[in-house]
Amino acid sequence: MSTKSVSKPVPSACPECGTARVVAEALNTVRVARADVGALRQASANNDSEFWALVCPDCGHTTLFAKTPARLLG
Ligand SMILES: [Zn+2]
Numbered sequence: 001m002s003t004k005s006v007s008k009p010v011p012s013a014c015p016e017c018g019t020a021r022v023v024a025e026a027l028n029t030v031r032v033a034r035a036d037v038g039a040l041r042q043a044s045a046n047n048d049s050e051f052w053a054l055v056c057p058d059c060g061h062t063t064l065f066a067k068t069p070a071r072l073l074g
Helices: 069-073
Strands: 022-026 033-036 039-042 051-055 062-066
Touching: 062 069
Parallel strands: none
Antiparallel strands: 022 051, 033 039, 051 062
16 A cells, blocks of 8 residues: 655645645544445544645635545555
């Protein structure tokens, strides 16, 4: 399994309101459920990932990037 890590994203303007976003980390607060072939599986300790988050301080719109996306396929 690839353990390639995704680099910290560069903040861009909020797609909803245009305000400059900030980078944050989502560590243990986000759970990923994976939909595949009609089954929805709960993430486990072996197929999880922490996330980078781009957060708009004005409207709250948030974009998440898995830090190690290949782990989600495990
Ligand atoms: Zn916004």
